[in-house]
Amino acid sequence: MAAAASNGSFAFGKHKGKNFEEVADSDASYCEWALKIDNASGALLQFVNFLHARSGSGAIGAGVQPPLGAWRTEVESTPPSRRAAGSGQVARLSEDSVFVCELADDQFTVRPESKNGPAATAASGFSSTYVPPEIWHALGALPGATLTVNRRAWAFPLRSYAAVLASLHQMGNVEPIPSWVKQLTEKGKRQAGDIVQEARLPPNLLPYQLEGVRFGMSRLGRCLFGDEMGLGKTLQALALADQYREDWPVLVVCPSSLRWVWKEQALQWLSHTVGANDVQVIQKGSEDLQRQAKLWIISYKLLASDFSKGKFQKRPDGTPHGVVIADESHNIKEWNTARTKAVVPLLRGARRAILLSGTPTRNSADELHPQLCALIPDLHAKVTEFRSRYCAQQQHSIYGGRLVNKVVGARNTAELNQLLTSTVMIRRLKKDVLSQLPDKRRQKVPIEVCDAKLLREIRKESQEESGVTAFGEANNSGMTNIFAKICKAKLPAVKEYILEVLERGDEKAIIFAHHKLMLDEISDLLSKELPKDGRGSSHIRIDGSVPQAKRPELVKRFQEDASCRIALLSITACGEGITMTAAGLVIFAELFWVPGAVEQAEARAHRIGSTHSKVVVEFLVVPNSPDEHIYNSLERKKKDTSLVLDGFSESLNAVASEPSERRKRSAAEGVGVGPPDTSGKRQTKKVKFETPSPVDRSKVEFLLRAVRESRQALEASSQGLPPTTSEAKS
Numbered sequence: 199m200a201a202a203a204s205n206g207s208f209a210f211g212k213h214k215g216k217n218f219e220e221v222a223d224s225d226a227s228y229c230e231w232a233l234k235i236d237n238a239s240g241a242l243l244q245f246v247n248f249l250h251a252r253s254g255s256g257a258i259g260a261g262v263q264p265p266l267g268a269w270r271t272e273v274e275s276t277p278p279s280r281r282a283a284g285s286g287q288v289a290r291l292s293e294d295s296v297f298v299c300e301l302a303d304d305q306f307t308v309r310p311e312s313k314n315g316p317a318a319t320a321a322s323g324f325s326s327t328y329v330p331p332e333i334w335h336a337l338g339a340l341p342g343a344t345l346t347v348n349r350r351a352w353a354f355p356l357r358s359y360a361a362v363l364a365s366l367h368q369m370g371n372v373e374p375i376p377s378w379v380k381q382l383t384e385k386g387k388r389q390a391g392d393i394v395q396e397a398r399l400p401p402n403l404l405p406y407q408l409e410g411v412r413f414g415m416s417r418l419g420r421c422l423f424g425d426e427m428g429l430g431k432t433l434q435a436l437a438l439a440d441q442y443r444e445d446w447p448v449l450v451v452c453p454s455s456l457r458w459v460w461k462e463q464a465l466q467w468l469s470h471t472v473g474a475n476d477v478q479v480i481q482k483g484s485e486d487l488q489r490q491a492k493l494w495i496i497s498y499k500l501l502a503s504d505f506s507k508g509k510f511q512k513r514p515d516g517t518p519h520g521v522v523i524a525d526e527s528h529n530i531k532e533w534n535t536a537r538t539k540a541v542v543p544l545l546r547g548a549r550r551a552i553l554l555s556g557t558p559t560r561n562s563a564d565e566l567h568p569q570l571c572a573l574i575p576d577l578h579a580k581v582t583e584f585r586s587r588y589c590a591q592q593q594h595s596i597y598g599g600r601l602v603n604k605v606v607g608a609r610n611t612a613e614l615n616q617l618l619t620s621t622v623m624i625r626r627l628k629k630d631v632l633s634q635l636p637d638k639r640r641q642k643v644p645i646e647v648c649d650a651k652l653l654r655e656i657r658k659e660s661q662e663e664s665g666v667t668a669f670g671e672a673n674n675s676g677m678t679n680i681f682a683k684i685c686k687a688k689l690p691a692v693k694e695y696i697l698e699v700l701e702r703g704d705e706k707a708i709i710f711a712h713h714k715l716m717l718d719e720i721s722d723l724l725s726k727e728l729p730k731d732g733r734g735s736s737h738i739r740i741d742g743s744v745p746q747a748k749r750p751e752l753v754k755r756f757q758e759d760a761s762c763r764i765a766l767l768s769i770t771a772c773g774e775g776i777t778m779t780a781a782g783l784v785i786f787a788e789l790f791w792v793p794g795a796v797e798q799a800e801a802r803a804h805r806i807g808s809t810h811s812k813v814v815v816e817f818l819v820v821p822n823s824p825d826e827h828i829y830n831s832l833e834r835k836k837k838d839t840s841l842v843l844d845g846f847s848e849s850l851n852a853v854a855s856e857p858s859e860r861r862k863r864s865a866a867e868g869v870g871v872g873p874p875d876t877s878g879k880r881q882t883k884k885v886k887f888e889t890p891s892p893v894d895r896s897k898v899e900f901l902l903r904a905v906r907e908s909r910q911a912l913e914a915s916s917q918g919l920p921p922t923t924s925e926a927k928s
Contacts, residue, residue: 206218206219206244206248208221208241212228213225213228218244218245218248221245222248222249222328226328229249229328232245232246232249233246233249289330289332289333289336289369290333290368290369290370291310291329291333291369291370291371292370293371294312294313295310295311295312295313295328295329295370295371296310296311296312296313296370296371296372296373297309297310297311297366297369297370297371297372297373298310298311298373298609298610299359299362299363299366299372299373299374299375300351300375300610300612300613301356301375301379301380301383301612301613301616301617302353302612302613302616303616304355304356305353305354305355305356306353306354306356306359306362306375307346307351307352307353307354307612308337308351308352308353308354308362308366309350309351309352310329310333311373333369333370336365336369337352337369338352340352340354340358340362340365341354341358341361341362342354342355342358342362359375375613376579376583376587378577378578378579379587379613379617381576382574382576382577382617382620382621383616383617383620383621385576385621386620386621387620389416389417389418391415391416391417391418392415392416392418392419392441393415394411394412394415394441395441398437398440398441398443399411399437399440400433400436400437400440400467400468403433403437404430404631404634404635405634406429406626406630406631406634407429407430407433407434407437409624410423410425410434410438410624410626411434411437411438411441413624414434414438414441414552414624415438415441417621417622418550419438419441419442419445419521419549419550419551419552420550420551420552420573420574420622421438421552421553421573421622421623421624422527422552422553422554422555422558422569422573422618422622422623422624423435423552423553423554423555423624424555424556424558424618424623424624424625425556425624425625425626425627426556426625426626426627426628426703427556427702427703427705427783427814428628428639428782428783428814429626429628429631429635431525431554431556432459432460432463432525432554433463433467435523435525435552435554436463436464436467436468437467438550438552439521439523439550439552440468440471442520442521442549442550443471444520445520445521445549445550446492446520446521447491447492447493447494447513447519447520447521448492448493448494448520448521448522448523449493449494449496449510449519449521449522449523449544449548450493450494450495450496450522450523450525451496451497451498451501451522451523451524451525451541451544452495452496452497452498452523452524452525452526453497453498453525453526453529453694453698454497454498454499454500454646454694455645455646455691455694455695455697455698456525456526456695456698457479457495457496457497457646458479458644458645458646458821459643459644460493460495460525461477461479461493461495461644462642462644462821464477464493465477471492472492472493475490476490476491476492476493477491477492477493477495478491478493478494478495479495480494480495480496480497480500480510481500482500483500483503483504483507483509486509486514487509487510487513487514489514489515494510496510498529498530498537498541499537501537501540501541501544502535502536502537502539502540502541503536504540505536505539505540511540511543511544518547518548518549519544519547519548519549520548520549520550521548521549521550521551521552522544522545522548522550522551522552523552523553523554524541524545524551524552524553524554524572525554525555526554526555526698526701526702527553527554527555527558527569527572528555528557528558528559528560528565528569528701529541530542530568530569530572531559531565531566531568531569532565532568533567533568533581538568541572542568542571542572545572545573546571546572546575551572551573553569553572553573553622555569556702556703557701557702557703558623561605561732562585562589562605562608563584563585563588563589563608563611563614564581564584564585564588564589564605566584566614566618567579567581567584567585568581570618570621570622573621573622574621574622585605587609587610588608588609588610588611588613588614589605589607589608589609590605590606590607590608590609591603591604591605591606592604592606628782637813638800638813638814638815639813639814639815640815640816640817641814641815641816641817642816642817642819642829643695643816643817643818643819644819644820644821645688645691645692645695645818645819645820646691646820647687647688647691647820647823648690648691649687652683652686652687653687653820653823655683656680656683656684656687656823656824657823657824659679659680659683660680660824660827680824681712681713682713682715684788684820684823684824684825685712685713685715685716685788686715687820688787688788688818688820688825689715689716689719691818691820692716692720692787692818693719693720693723695818696709696720696723696724696785696787697723697727699783699785700727700728700731700763704731704733704735704763705763705781705782705783706756706762706763706764706765706780706781706782706783707763707764707765707781707782707783707784707785708764708765708767708778708781708783708784708785709764709765709766709767709785709787710767710768710769710772710784710785710786710787710788710799710800711766711767711768711769711786711787711788712768712769712770712788712790713788714741716787716788717739717741717766717768720766720787721737721739721766724737724764724766725737728763728764733761734761735761735762735763736761736762736763737762737763737764737765737766738752738753738755738756738762738764738765738766739752739765739766739767740752740753740765740766740767740768740771740772740776741767741768741771741772742768742770742771744771749776753776753777753778756778756780756781757777757778757779757780758780765778765781767799769786769788769790769796769799770790772799781813782813782814783813783814783816784799784800784813784814784815784816785815785816785818786799786800786815786816786817786818787818788818789817789819789825789828789829789832790828796832800813800815817829
């Protein structure tokens with residue numbers, strides 16, 4: 199333990215050369231630790247006595263907030279005559295400290311905070327400050343005062359706010375609850391929403407998704423869906439937009455990689471209202487908004503580049519947009535970007551504005567300000583006010599000696615959460631709705647190929663090789679060449695989509711690919727982008743070139759190292775013998791024409807021992823291309839093999855499939871699952887079958903192919919046509 203000289207300074211140790219006063223003013227954590235020691239002796243005892251003597255004299259340190267327990271003991275033993283700074287006067291907090299009032303549900307809290315002390319951290323929400331016992335005692339003596347759980351603040355009923363605020367002003371400087379926060383939260387509680395029109399709801403909404411639509415209606419169509427990734431925010435936004443059909447057309451603003459996803463989702467969930475010709479995906483700035491369209495889909499980039507022209511800022515008739523959806527709304531987190539300047543006025547002017555993001559803020563609380571301004575036209579607080587209230591800041595000297603404030607943490611987080619949830623935001627985590635989610639949810643994600651010439655070349659070669667309808671049936675040299683060209687064609691879109699996934703959140707993911715070109719390009723992208731998140735994130739790669747002896751070490755790193763976010767795997771090299779249950783998301787950057795290989799690959803994450811009981815599987819598919827024919831081939835093969843092996847037909851789309859227990863009962867009773875009827879309910883029909891003995895899937899596929907070819911041969915002979923080469927061989 200450090201010794202002290204007679205002049206009250208440390209002779210050696212952590213604070214060697216500093217006197218007691220310097221340490222008391224600069225190192226709050228050391229002072230708190232010292233005051234907790236029961237058997238202090240030597241220099242430590244002298245320092246503790248100095249702290250107690252300093253508090254008893256009324257001198258206030260700028261950086262020390264002793265534990266409440268120590269102060270309560272001292273307050274109880276302090277004579278009433280010493281609980282005031284002067285005769286007949288109320289003790290006051292030092293000028294470099296402030297009482298911070300924070301809204302918390304139907305209460306508010308009061309805590310002392312140092313203006314010049316150590317910067318606040320996200321964990322504590324404020325910086326510690328020394329408070330004389332007489333002031334702390336006076337706070338606790340105010341009507342309705344109760345200690346908070348962390349014992350660093352006093353809580354009061356909200357109805358006592360005016361009276362407590364008046365008392366606080368007598369004891370020191372006060373940072374009150376901003377008037378705009380009180381006004382917005384009170385208005386949010388009083389707001390009367392719209393009634394849900396049940397007839398317009400899409401079928402098979404999960405309970406929490408219905409709750410999301412109802413929340414959006416309670417906010418009059420101006421809300422932020424902040425659900426964690428994989429919980430169906432797109433569906434909820436479309437369902438909410440359909441409630442306000444009278445305000446259509448809908449303008450959807452999203453990252454360019456998600457434009458076709460939005461079109462497909464709209465056609466799927468709004469099929470009773472929207473047809474293929476009703477959706478316009480805007481790809482160039484030279485395009486005009488089609489008057490007859492019901493949905494316009496445009497990227498942030500294109501909207502921002504057109505902002506000066508204003509072509510897309512209003513409907514073709516010159517009126518403001520009725521319904522605007524902004525997907526991945528964290529893209530408008532900074533006021534100085536072109537996309538924020540273009541999108542926020544658009545949303546403010548729209549009658550209904552719907553934002554979607556699983557990570558509305560990733561770095562600092564002030565990233566929420568543009569999004570709140572977009573949703574709440576009544577929000578008039580400037581970004582500097584917002585940042586000052588909800589961000590812990592520290593002054594830094596930059597080039598030229600100029601001082602700037604840098605955000606180093608968050609403060610008043612409980613109040614900001616209440617502001618969000620009482621006005622515009624609904625947020626659910628996967629763990630909150632696990633019982634409602636399917637074990638595995640597969641999704642086809644359409645992606646766009648910009649190289650139209652290469653895509654035409656691929657289509658032509660595939661037709662010449664074996665015909666479009668047969669694409670993916672055989673693995674010959676021609677098909678291998680076409681498959682390699684598809685890889686090249688979709689590569690830019692795949693990389694763009696992966697970048698978007700990295701932006702969405704921190705969940706671990708597996709990315710499967712087949713060709714070395716795809717694996718190399720994705721690996722380079724991950725090596726470049728992952729370190730930028732400020733958390734030292736990284737990835738692993740396992741393909742055929744990685745020796746078997748080294749794979750367990752890489753798998754263990756992905757499973758146990760929180761900073762290892764992505765596992766890049768080869769479909770054929772990593773389909774078996776690897777367990778990566780830390781991943782909740784599986785992405786197929788490329789497809790493989792054998793469904794068994796795809797299932798084996800995705801089973802790396804969805805298996806016993808998974809830390810995620812629900813897994814999302816995404817297939818990146820180029821629409822209207824041989825790539826899509828591979829997906830359709832996988833879909834058909836999956837249905838055929840599952841019917842033979844399991845006794846019921848199952849598609850790749852796990853969302854539409856029956857629960858496993860029901861499947862078991864259906865199989866036992868001889869009931870097959872039929873297609874959905876027009877009401878959206880799944881019909882059942884009697885199917886006669888015998889459950890086969892276990893057999894290898896490849897053999898089943900061979901038998902099924904032989905049956906199809908035999909049937910084709912019979913049809914050809916009946917029409918007098920010569921058999922094909924394969925038919926002649928069989």
